Amino acid sequence: MSKKEDIMMATLDLIHEEGLQSVTFAKLFKRANVGSGTIYNYFANKEDLVNEVYKESRTHMGEYLLQGYDAHASLYERFKCLQMNRLRFGMHFPKKFLFIDSYSFSPYISTELRNTDDGYNSSKTVQDLIVDGQRQGIIKEMDSHLCHQLIHGIISSILKGYYVNKYPLNEEQIRQMIESAWKAILV
Amino acid sequence: MSKKEDIMMATLDLIHEEGLQSVTFAKLFKRANVGSGTIYNYFANKEDLVNEVYKESRTHMGEYLLQGYDAHASLYERFKCLQMNRLRFGMHFPKKFLFIDSYSFSPYISTELRNTDDGYNSSKTVQDLIVDGQRQGIIKEMDSHLCHQLIHGIISSILKGYYVNKYPLNEEQIRQMIESAWKAILV
Amino acid sequence: MSKKEDIMMATLDLIHEEGLQSVTFAKLFKRANVGSGTIYNYFANKEDLVNEVYKESRTHMGEYLLQGYDAHASLYERFKCLQMNRLRFGMHFPKKFLFIDSYSFSPYISTELRNTDDGYNSSKTVQDLIVDGQRQGIIKEMDSHLCHQLIHGIISSILKGYYVNKYPLNEEQIRQMIESAWKAILV
Amino acid sequence: MSKKEDIMMATLDLIHEEGLQSVTFAKLFKRANVGSGTIYNYFANKEDLVNEVYKESRTHMGEYLLQGYDAHASLYERFKCLQMNRLRFGMHFPKKFLFIDSYSFSPYISTELRNTDDGYNSSKTVQDLIVDGQRQGIIKEMDSHLCHQLIHGIISSILKGYYVNKYPLNEEQIRQMIESAWKAILV
DNA sequence: CATGAATGAGTTTTCATTCAT
DNA sequence: TATGAATGAAAACTCATTCAT
The missing domain is CATH 1.10.357.10 (Tetracycline Repressor, domain 2)
Structure with missing residues (x-):
């Protein structure tokens, strides 16, 4: 699976488990098994990431x-x-x-x-x-x-x-x- | 209206407008027209405040x-x-x-x-x-x-x-x- | 001296010593003896701070x-x-x-x-x-x-x-x- | 023009436009139309690149x-x-x-x-x-x-x-x- | 040689909370 | 009670550099 998909999946998981408001990048990187900078290769920021996940869903x-x-x-x-x-x-x-x-x-x-x-x-x-x-x-x-x-x-x-x-x-x-x-x- | 009510109303307003996750104390104090320390006279912390608003609702x-x-x-x-x-x-x-x-x-x-x-x-x-x-x-x-x-x-x-x-x-x-x-x- | 002045002085000192491009907030806070959040009570960001120092000078x-x-x-x-x-x-x-x-x-x-x-x-x-x-x-x-x-x-x-x-x-x-x-x- | 010259020219341009301190490799690669790794074939690191441009000037x-x-x-x-x-x-x-x-x-x-x-x-x-x-x-x-x-x-x-x-x-x-x-x- | 996805250390920035007034 | 300047831990974000292709 691509890193981008890893990140989106981890986002969905974390939102499900703890709610959007407690999803931090630190948790996200750990869960998705990617480096902290990687997300910015795919998403401009947190809002953008969440919107992408929403759109995909x-x-x-x-x-x-x-x-x-x-x-x-x-x-x-x-x-x-x-x-x-x-x-x-x-x-x-x-x-x-x-x-x-x-x-x-x-x-x-x-x-x-x-x-x-x-x-x-x-x-x-x-x-x-x-x-x-x-x-x-x-x-x-x-x-x-x-x-x-x-x-x-x-x-x-x-x-x-x-x-x-x-x-x-x-x-x-x-x-x-x-x-x-x-x-x-x-x- | 009492300071306490001001704060609770401002909280509800802001949650409605921007979502819980983007309600910050800075916005809250400005909206409620109180000093930043005032909230701690009425609520133990942010979670307590939100729970109070929830209870009242x-x-x-x-x-x-x-x-x-x-x-x-x-x-x-x-x-x-x-x-x-x-x-x-x-x-x-x-x-x-x-x-x-x-x-x-x-x-x-x-x-x-x-x-x-x-x-x-x-x-x-x-x-x-x-x-x-x-x-x-x-x-x-x-x-x-x-x-x-x-x-x-x-x-x-x-x-x-x-x-x-x-x-x-x-x-x-x-x-x-x-x-x-x-x-x-x-x- | 006020915290604001402390910060501006420390900024000028560091620019003089190491050049603008190597002034980091970490150095700045240490030098000015203020907490890391304090600067944002006075300046919107680094550029704003430097401009203020420039204007004052x-x-x-x-x-x-x-x-x-x-x-x-x-x-x-x-x-x-x-x-x-x-x-x-x-x-x-x-x-x-x-x-x-x-x-x-x-x-x-x-x-x-x-x-x-x-x-x-x-x-x-x-x-x-x-x-x-x-x-x-x-x-x-x-x-x-x-x-x-x-x-x-x-x-x-x-x-x-x-x-x-x-x-x-x-x-x-x-x-x-x-x-x-x-x-x-x-x- | 060689890749090396492309990079040096782009460096000079960007320094002139935004100042050394805000020249990032990302901007540099885009401007010079080279891949992000290419620079390391010609220069050891950023400081080396800037020094080369300085020397040439x-x-x-x-x-x-x-x-x-x-x-x-x-x-x-x-x-x-x-x-x-x-x-x-x-x-x-x-x-x-x-x-x-x-x-x-x-x-x-x-x-x-x-x-x-x-x-x-x-x-x-x-x-x-x-x-x-x-x-x-x-x-x-x-x-x-x-x-x-x-x-x-x-x-x-x-x-x-x-x-x-x-x-x-x-x-x-x-x-x-x-x-x-x-x-x-x-x- | 050329590339660009991935990285993580370092930097900036936010923000709940404290505390002296 | 009411305040708001000061704080620092935690969060977001940047960016030079590496490395497999």
Whole structure:
């Protein structure tokens, strides 16, 4: 793995373990096994580093969300695919998921960065799905962003419960959860 | 207003504007219009100050949640009252709500404080409601703390979108969201 | 003496001893007997500190040059007064004189700072003297700034010889040097 | 041009633009368009590089000073030739002149290098001229090195004013300055 | 010879905290 | 109580130099 990746991974690890505010360069270098100057070959400063990690996480999640997505499948199939992917991403990459969740609305992440496209248009895909569902009279009429945020909140809460080991999430339970989220936005 | 209150308000303001990790005492003293030594008359150190602000915010929210609560109303009425209060608290006191939401799990907030009662038993009230609903077979069977977290997560997610101006939140939309959160926990 | 003065003096000393480029804050703090953070209560950074020292030196010299100056004395008397003061300043404050001499034309000192008034109009007094002398037909016709610079170069060279102990400078010798400089600009 | 020359030129340029103390290898490599390791094929380290540039500048000036010098001309003619060459060198090669002037006494330039012959005996030529003039009773009695320094100081001072655009230096003014410098060392 | 990624010692800078007033 | 100058440990950052390719 490249030094740059080492550093980004160590950053994500440390943020997960101790929170952004207690990530110091000293800890970072030790964890990433690089010399103290090395980071400056790749990142201008700490803020830049964190932003890069954020961007990479967002891009990764954006890509992950669309895995196996079939635009011609039924509404529920499409919903299920997207939200299962979201859930699975959170299960496999808890550090990235939590980092995105925690910092997307913090002042540390600039507005423009927050609103930046993740390169996979996953956000637009979800929006389209919602609008489509509303047109068909299946999904409740409401601001599509609001609806998106609602779904995200549900999935996100489920994951947080999973993270603290409140319950296991096997295939059957995942299915139940997705269904539960689906019900929340039906007319 | 007392010096102590000045300091706590300035702390909350700065955390909201720049994030906990970039709140320095220098900024704090300037904003609160007090001398740099003054804080040590009221707080043992920075961590203590932040914990005090956290405690005050939690107490405030706890009190707010129970406004107009009628223990004898129907299950849904009680749910609606509590969650509407939660949503309204978030709308009226964004700094406090976000601070609680963002830092409840940060290492900066001591564990004992995080689990402490807010002085209004609002937490217990919500738990009781959930257990009651499950006993009646209306609310899905799951750990009651987890269920509480699920509801909080939904409301929180919606508020965050609102904070960054993704959408407005009028009476109609508030009603919809409470309903959706309700549906999400039904059997 | 104030901490600020301690720091400025130590700065001047170190620049004199080792040159600007090898003045580090570590040396500075040790020499000035202050804590490492203290400097930042007075100066924004190293450049700011050096500029302040430069300004103070210039102001001091500007004030010194006009000591005992009588605008109604004869041309030569006035010339003698100004240049003797210049020479005496250099003899009593070698560090300041050399610092001004070395850094006035270095890229470290911004053009605007170099051209800044020293607060005593000593520069203008010299210019006026030259123009007056030229009007009277005593001083050679030439650009007055050029003439000023010429005189400065002579005095400055004499001082540098003095600094390296090439000769003593008693009253009689000072008189001779001033006379020598005077001859250099006569018609 | 060879890599070595590229590096030396870039060094001189950067010293002129920002001062020795802020010339970093990073800037140097970029300016000279070479890889960061390349310099170590030609110079042992930074100090060595700067000393090489210094030596080259001194040699160039030494050669320049003797242009058109006629050992059999009159004392004043010889003086004029040498000092005009000095002035013209400064006008045509400001970077080299200033570098020599500014850093001759800096701790960065090794003492032995500073006192080293420039390869053209220009220094000895000036010394001889002075001693000759003193023997003839034309030039003031003083240490010949000091006299040399006095003359250099005058020329240098004039050039510095010229560099910062205080005044132009045309043929007439050059002639005047040489004459003034001459007068300054007469008995 | 030429390169540039990696390094870590050294430097600058920050900032919570103390303490004399 | 209220202050703010002074502090120094810790943090961020720089940069000459090395070395594998």
